[in-house]
Each structure stands twice: as C-alpha cells, then as structure tokens.
Amino acid sequence: MKDRSLRSRAVTLPARALIALARHLPYRLRLALGSALLRGAVALVPRLRSRVENNLRLIFPEMPAGERRRIRRAMADNFGRTFTEILSNPSFHGRGYWIAPEPGPGTEAILRAAREGSGAVLVTGHFGQWEAGRAWMKSSGIACAGVYRPLDEPELNAIYLENLEFGGTPIFPKSRRGVRGIVAHVARGGIVAILTDQFERRGATLDFIGHPAPTALVPAELAFRSKLPLVPIYGIRQPDGLHVRVVVEPPIPHSTVPEMMQAVNDSLAARVRAHPGQYYWLHRRWVKSFAPPR
Structure with missing residues (x-):
C-alpha cells in the first residue's frame, strides 16, 4: 500500500504542478502548451506512436505514410488542446469559443x-x-x-x-x-x-x-x-x-x-x-x- 501511495505521488505531483503552471499562463499559450506536450509525447513514445499508426493502417490501408504522419500530428494537437480546455473548463466557458x-x-x-x-x-x-x-x-x-x-x-x-x-x-x-x-x-x-x-x-x-x-x-x-x-x-x-x-x-x-x-x-x-x-x-x-x- 505504501509503495502504491509513493508511485501515485510520483505521478500526480508533476501533473498537478503542470496543471497549476498552466492555469497561470495566458489562455492561448496554455492551449499551445497542451498541444506541444501531446505532440511531443506521441512523437517520442513508441507505444503511443505505434498505436496511432496501427489504427490508421487498419482503417486507411492505402493512405501514404506522409498523410498518416500529418494526421498523427493533427490528432495530438487537437487532443492536447481539448484536454487542456477540459482541465480549465471555467476559462473555456468564460471565453465562449464555441x-x-x-x-x-x-x-x-x-x-x-x-x-x-x-x-x-x-x-x-x-x-x-x-x-x-x-x-x-x-x-x-x-x-x-x-x-x-x-x-x-x-x-x-x-x-x-x-x-x-x-x-x-x-x-x-x-x-x-x-x-x-x-x-x-x-x-x-x-x-x-x-x-x-x-x-x-x-x-x-x-x-x-x-x-x-x-x-x-x-x-x-x-x-x-x-x-x-x-x-x-x-x-x-x-x-x-x-x-x-x-x-x-x-x-x-x-x-x-x-x-x-x-x-x-x-x-x-x-x-x-x-x-x-x-x-x-x-x-x-x-x-x-x-x-x-x-
């Protein structure tokens, strides 16, 4: 139980610090940071990159590799922005960007x-x-x-x-x-x-x-x-x-x-x-x- 608590803290403390930092950034910069983090994660973590690649190959088997890379980057940008918006929902609502x-x-x-x-x-x-x-x-x-x-x-x-x-x-x-x-x-x-x-x-x-x-x-x-x-x-x-x-x-x-x-x-x-x-x-x-x- 103690080891699990330590592992949980090791995960949550950096994430909480990042969320706190993001809340103090201007809104557009906050979204840009979320986009950059997800694009970096998908590009650099083989497990994430291969999951996107496998899904795209399954659904669009004839799609050129360059187009799959473009979609992968666009997906990471959108999800990074979306998750950042959700984690700062009062700001998203207050600006009425829908x-x-x-x-x-x-x-x-x-x-x-x-x-x-x-x-x-x-x-x-x-x-x-x-x-x-x-x-x-x-x-x-x-x-x-x-x-x-x-x-x-x-x-x-x-x-x-x-x-x-x-x-x-x-x-x-x-x-x-x-x-x-x-x-x-x-x-x-x-x-x-x-x-x-x-x-x-x-x-x-x-x-x-x-x-x-x-x-x-x-x-x-x-x-x-x-x-x-x-x-x-x-x-x-x-x-x-x-x-x-x-x-x-x-x-x-x-x-x-x-x-x-x-x-x-x-x-x-x-x-x-x-x-x-x-x-x-x-x-x-x-x-x-x-x-x-x-």
Whole structure:
C-alpha cells in the first residue's frame, strides 16, 4: 500500500504542478502548451506512436505514410488542446469559443426536451472538442449530464471530475452504478450526453469505419425503451485552433436497438472521414492488440 501511495505521488505531483503552471499562463499559450506536450509525447513514445499508426493502417490501408504522419500530428494537437480546455473548463466557458449550432431537427429536439422536461440522449465520440456541446447547452440554460471514465490516480481524477462538473451535472461514472444513475436521470426528464466510441468487450459487434468494433448498446437501448430522441452532437475544431463549431444532427429514427446504434456509429464515422485529424486515434477501438507493423 505504501509503495502504491509513493508511485501515485510520483505521478500526480508533476501533473498537478503542470496543471497549476498552466492555469497561470495566458489562455492561448496554455492551449499551445497542451498541444506541444501531446505532440511531443506521441512523437517520442513508441507505444503511443505505434498505436496511432496501427489504427490508421487498419482503417486507411492505402493512405501514404506522409498523410498518416500529418494526421498523427493533427490528432495530438487537437487532443492536447481539448484536454487542456477540459482541465480549465471555467476559462473555456468564460471565453465562449464555441459556435452555436444551426437551427434544425436535432437542435429543436434538444431545446424541446429542455423546455418540456421530457428527456433526451445525446451521442458523440472522442472527436474534435467533445465537451463543446455541453458548453453551448449550459450557456443556453440547459442542464446536460455527462458520463466519464474515472482516471486511475485519485488526485488527478478529482481535478478532472471537478472540471467536467463545471460543464453540467450530474456526471456519471462509466460503470453499472453509473448506468443506473443515467436511467434514473432521463426518467426524471433529464438530458445526458454519452461518448459511444470506446471498446466494449461485452458489447455488440457493429461496423465502425468499415471494421467490426465492439459497441455498447446502452445509448440506443435507453432512447428506445424510454421513447426519447437519440441525437448525435459534435464539436468541430476550427482552423484557428480556438473556436469550435457545435453541430447537431437530426435525431436517429427509432427502429431496433442494434440498428439505432449502428446509425450512431455511422454518424461518427462520417465525421471522422471528413476530419481524420480530429479523431482520437490512440483508442484501441477495434482490437485490443495488433500484430507488429511490417
């Protein structure tokens, strides 16, 4: 137990110091630092670099090596900025760098659910700035719950959770207890946003960008059983690296749970194909292990 505490402190102290330092930097410099750190890590750590490379080779087998390198750098830049924004959520919210979505069926479904207290399930992925949608909703007076995977280090997790809660509450852990909380929340007429693109060992095998990907059915089950709108929502980072355009797609039609969840995957896949540098290619989304590249 003592050794574990020492290891935890060895990890958390530098990270906490870096977070404290970043909070004292001008906002744009803070984001640039986050970008530089992630770009450096992905470029210099073989395990991270090979994970991105393997994912890109799997999905885009004909892509030239130079284009894969460009996407890898763009991914690291976007994720570095996004994670920095999340860890300084009050600053992100205070500057209002998101661009509100255009009027349309999806936006109206969210506004109606908030107005009537009828509930809605929003789906997105680790793409672009995935907290921008909740930031837009909070600025519009709409409470939107979230779901997160707790970090291994308790002190860092506390900082992470505190900033997520700034964007809207409640925040549910990704667990059986969390699922029960989500069900109760939407039953009371709440809105929840769920990231759907993580490997789910006990999930259904659905297609994602042309390859089988174990996928949790919970978002579609929740919407189907409770007769709620299932609405894809994305935050697409703009070329200046600061602004994020919130895009809300029309609600996914109710059919069967697997068909609805396949439509969720297809929606995200189209966004990834359009902006591959904004997807988080570090996820082991399709398989948990790869053969070494030839």
